[in-house]
Amino acid sequence: MAALAYFSLGAEAEKGSREYLLDDYGWLGDYASAIADGALRTEDAVAGAVKAFADAGVSELNLDPTVSSLDPVDRMADVVL
Numbered sequence: 370m371a372a373l374a375y376f377s378l379g380a381e382a383e384k385g386s387r388e389y390l391l392d393d394y395g396w397l398g399d400y401a402s403a404i405a406d407g408a409l410r411t412e413d414a415v416a417g418a419v420k421a422f423a424d425a426g427v428s429e430l431n432l433d434p435t436v437s438s439l440d441p442v443d444r445m446a447d448v449v450l
Contacts, residue, residue: 371428375433376445386435390435391405
């Protein structure tokens, strides 16, 4: 089973991530806010989500960055690898 989770870590975690997701999913109306609210924005949130998905039987988790900087990807790798 595969799953997708949006994330952003670091200085841009909240503002840049939220703006990207609200813009990308704006066509969904109010549901776009639920998607933006669900993004993982702390190291603890990423680690917890990885564990929760694994516990649920997910064998492939796509962690999708929501800002253009590579820093969050490096931070995420430090958390999950």
